[in-house]
Each structure stands twice: as C-alpha cells, then as structure tokens.
Amino acid sequence: MTEHSNGGRTAIVVGGGLAGMLAVTALLGQVETVTVVERDRYPEGRGFRKGVPQARHLHVLLSGGRHALEELLPGTVAALGEAGARGLYLSRDLLTRTPTGWQRRFDERRHLTLSVTRPVLDAVVRERVLGAAAGSATRVEVLEATEVTGLTGDASRVTGVRVRPRDGAPGARSERELPAVLVVDASGRGSRTPQWLAALGRTVPHEETVDAGIAYATRMYRPKDPATAPDAGINVPGWPECPRGAVYVPVEDGKWLLTMSGVRGHHPPTDAAEFTAFSATIGDPYIHELLDRAEPLSPVHGFRDTRNRRRHFERPGALPDGLLVLGDAACTFNPVYGQGMSVAALGALAVRRTLTDGGGLRYGITAEAQRAVARAAEPAWLAAVGADRPYASTGDTKAGLGERLSTWYLDRLFARAAIDPVVGAAFRDVFNLTAPPTRLVAPRIFLRTVFLPRRPGLPGPPAAIEAV
Numbered sequence: 001m002t003e004h005s006n007g008g009r010t011a012i013v014v015g016g017g018l019a020g021m022l023a024v025t026a027l028l029g030q031v032e033t034v035t036v037v038e039r040d041r042y043p044e045g046r047g048f049r050k051g052v053p054q055a056r057h058l059h060v061l062l063s064g065g066r067h068a069l070e071e072l073l074p075g076t077v078a079a080l081g082e083a084g085a086r087g088l089y090l091s092r093d094l095l096t097r098t099p100t101g102w103q104r105r106f107d108e109r110r111h112l113t114l115s116v117t118r119p120v121l122d123a124v125v126r127e128r129v130l131g132a133a134a135g136s137a138t139r140v141e142v143l144e145a146t147e148v149t150g151l152t153g154d155a156s157r158v159t160g161v162r163v164r165p166r167d168g169a170p171g172a173r174s175e176r177e178l179p180a181v182l183v184v185d186a187s188g189r190g191s192r193t194p195q196w197l198a199a200l201g202r203t204v205p206h207e208e209t210v211d212a213g214i215a216y217a218t219r220m221y222r223p224k225d226p227a228t229a230p231d232a233g234i235n236v237p238g239w240p241e242c243p244r245g246a247v248y249v250p251v252e253d254g255k256w257l258l259t260m261s262g263v264r265g266h267h268p269p270t271d272a273a274e275f276t277a278f279s280a281t282i283g284d285p286y287i288h289e290l291l292d293r294a295e296p297l298s299p300v301h302g303f304r305d306t307r308n309r310r311r312h313f314e315r316p317g318a319l320p321d322g323l324l325v326l327g328d329a330a331c332t333f334n335p336v337y338g339q340g341m342s343v344a345a346l347g348a349l350a351v352r353r354t355l356t357d358g359g360g361l362r363y364g365i366t367a368e369a370q371r372a373v374a375r376a377a378e379p380a381w382l383a384a385v386g387a388d389r390p391y392a393s394t395g396d397t398k399a400g401l402g403e404r405l406s407t408w409y410l411d412r413l414f415a416r417a418a419i420d421p422v423v424g425a426a427f428r429d430v431f432n433l434t435a436p437p438t439r440l441v442a443p444r445i446f447l448r449t450v451f452l453p454r455r456p457g458l459p460g461p462p463a464a465i466e467a468v
Ligand SMILES: Cc1cc2nc3c(=O)[nH]c(=O)nc-3n(C[C@H](O)[C@H](O)[C@H](O)COP(=O)(O)OP(=O)(O)OC[C@H]3O[C@@H](n4cnc5c(N)ncnc54)[C@H](O)[C@@H]3O)c2cc1C
Pocket: 014, 015, 016, 017, 018, 019, 020, 037, 038, 039, 040, 050, 051, 052, 054, 057, 058, 059, 060, 061, 062, 146, 147, 148, 149, 186, 187, 188, 189, 190, 216, 303, 305, 306, 326, 327, 328, 329, 335, 337, 338, 339, 340, 341, 342, 343, 344
C-alpha cells in the first residue's frame, strides 16, 4: 500500500455503527483523516435509528467484549454505567434454566456482562470515539445520511468508495467518489462487499452459513413495584425438546427487556396478547409469572435473519489490498449467544494491534489485519455453530466429525456446568470469549464432564447465592 495523490492518508469507514466507530479507534494515529460514511442521520439524544433494526432487541455485552471495548476506549465501561447500563455477574445475576434444571447461583465475579439498550450503548461509544479523536493527531469526520454504493479501484487494489447523499433535493443526490488509502467495511449484516468485489472483477469470497432458523420478538417492560422485581435477570434458553426460549433482563432507567426466540415452527408472535401467551410455552413458567407484575412500555418488535454466516475474507488472495471487513459485515452469529458486539470489539482491537505491531499502513498489512480479525471471531463461531448444529437446515455447511463430537461434548458440559463450579467457570470463560475453546477440554474439565454422572439442576429459580 502506498500513499497516492488522491487518497493521501485518508481512511474511509463504511458504516458508523458499533464496529465502524470501534474501527475509528484502531485508526487513530495511523492516518491523517478518517471519514466515516453513515447511511442514517443519527437521532437526537440516544434514540433508535433505522439502520440498526436489531437495536430494539436485548443486547448484552459479554465480559470478553467489555475488556476489548475498555482497551480500545478507556473509560467507556464507566461511562456506560453512568448512562444506566446494568452490570450482571455470571452466574450470580442471571438465573439460567437448563434442560436439566436451574443453574446454581455461584458468586464467582469473574464475568461482569453489561445489559443496556442498544441505542444507549451505541451513543455512548460514538461520543467517546469522537472525544478520543479530538485529542489525537487524526481528524475524524462523519458524513451522515450518505450511502456507500460501491468501491473504486481494480482487482488488485481498492482506492476509495462511491457515495450518494440520502437526503436533500433529488438533483443534489448524485454519486461522487471519495479516494482513500484504506477502506474498512463495517456496514453490518447487509454488507454488499461480495457484490462490490465482483464488480471489481474479483472472485466472491467463500461463505459459510449455519441457520437454526431462529426468530426473535422483544418487548420492553417496567416492573409495577420495583421492590418485588427479581434481583437478577432470567434466562430460559430453548433446547431440542422445547426449542423456544426467553431472556428477561434489567436495562437502564428501571426498565426490563424481554426477548423471546424460537426455531422454525416455534417463532414468537409479534401480536401483544399472543406474545404474552407464548411466554407460558417456554421451558419454564417463571418469566410468564413475572409478566403479571410488569407493565409493557412498548409494542412487540420482531426480527428474523439470525443465521450464523461468515465470509472468508482472510483466505489468501480473498481481498484486494486496501480493504478490510469488520463486525457483522465479516461474521454474524445467532444472537442468542450474545457475541456479535464483543466480536466486533475484539476484531477492532486485533486491527489496532496489527497496525501498531506491523509498522502502520503498508502494502500487505490489510491481509494481515483481516487474518487477525478472523482469528478473533473463531472462538465465537465455533461455539455458536456447535450449539446450533442440531437445528441447522439441510442446505447449510455440513458438520464434520470434529464438530459432531464437540456438539455431544458441549451438551454434557452444559449440563455439568449448571451444578459444578469448576466446569461452570470454564464454560463461562469460553462463552464470555475470555479463554480459548481449548479450556473446555483441559484435563480437569474433560474428566469432570465425561466421567461424573449427569445430575439434575435445581428444581426452581435459586434465591440463594453460593460462595465459591
Ligand atoms: C436480534 C439481535 C440481537 C442481538 N443481540 C446481541 C447481544 O445480546 N449481544 C451482542 O454482542 N450482539 C448481539 N447482536 C449482534 C449485534 O447486533 C451485531 O453484532 C452488531 O450490531 C454488529 O455491529 P456492526 O457495526 O458490524 O453492524 P451494525 O450495528 O448493524 O451497524 C452497521 C451500520 O452501517 C450502516 N450502513 C449499512 N450500509 C451502509 C452503506 N452502504 N453505507 C453507509 N452506511 C451503511 C448502518 O446504517 C449501520 O449504522 C444481536 C443481533 C441481532 C440481530
């Protein structure tokens, strides 16, 4: 990669959502200017916007993502706390019903996850990114209400993007080119990078999908009497015999979000009365009972495209120089595992480290950075597709022997984790993306998982917190 007269030292980030904003932090000090091109106009305050439709649904930031976010943007976790984000220690503050009974409530305090509505999270991150940029050598500008429509360059190098304003008089909406030395696609699950690459004459990168066919429906509530609200969130995931689940968690301002989900044939309804009725059909009645003590604050919002999908941009020769793909644009996950935002943060951190350790922007560095992004997503991918395989549709990528074995093993491990603090701690480390999956097959964990008998969990939601 060389500086070129038009692109100078400008990087363009496509999409000013979470991954896009975190990409900016990775580029501070590396280029003179970062131009973020965002299709939406940001709302006044901390409101919902059209470009991130999933923002209506429950979003938990796992502790692995929380660490990455804090490393990228120090002070952000405290700022989220000030904005009302609730910290939930696992397993103490999230009561979980497993197929074998309720999980014991260990006071482990190793994994603090954050529960907050997505508009608040995105706004706090955006404010802090722009604040960090103001104190850096890099100028950051955001082109709101502007859509990227394609890439410029050729099959070997991307030299910028084509953009089109989304509002203004029709005559003012003509396309123009923005040159750049680096383009980062962070445009989310609807990314058009494969089509844009094809238009440059490149082969479209290999894509894998595993689709459990899950649909989401979410509604916001406020407990009628905060004194009788539960002292923890509640998680009743689906399992093969009852593939309907729900998570009910506190967010900012005394509000609670209830997200329900179900695989094909079990999709949660978006009609308010039917939604409430559906909550009685999940694997445990506790959440349904709690709804009697809460008033709804919103309509029910649905969401359907929840497949796991990764595009192998990291494979040799998959991308032209000067292009990087981050966040959901590279890899999306079944959201029930709560991994996407964490993977976006881990990916941005991987880019920053690659640029810092690799001597900054130079020819070949985007390929290295893309490999680091893919490595950062791998543990989450293995966990999500391992768990989803039993529900996957026939057209999906087939599971190999290794993946089938890991599905069997994870099933046993999940049951054990509900009652065993040692196995539970390993399970939480991996599912929070703070330890590699190999932690689940460490000798001590393997022996306890395979040889100790399967025992049921607790018969009801535990009130008692157990010291470990
Ligand atoms: C229902 C649901 C629930 C989820 N729950 C969780 C959870 O609990 N925990 C978790 O970690 N993750 C969760 N996720 C995943 C999480 O939402 C994503 O991983 C995360 O939003 C990815 O960030 P992103 O910036 O890549 O994409 P987005 O947040 O989708 O942002 C993309 C941005 O790009 C803009 N854009 C798109 N196209 C263009 C264009 N052509 N030009 C300019 N701008 C463009 C959009 O307007 C948007 O601002 C959930 C996802 C879903 C669907």
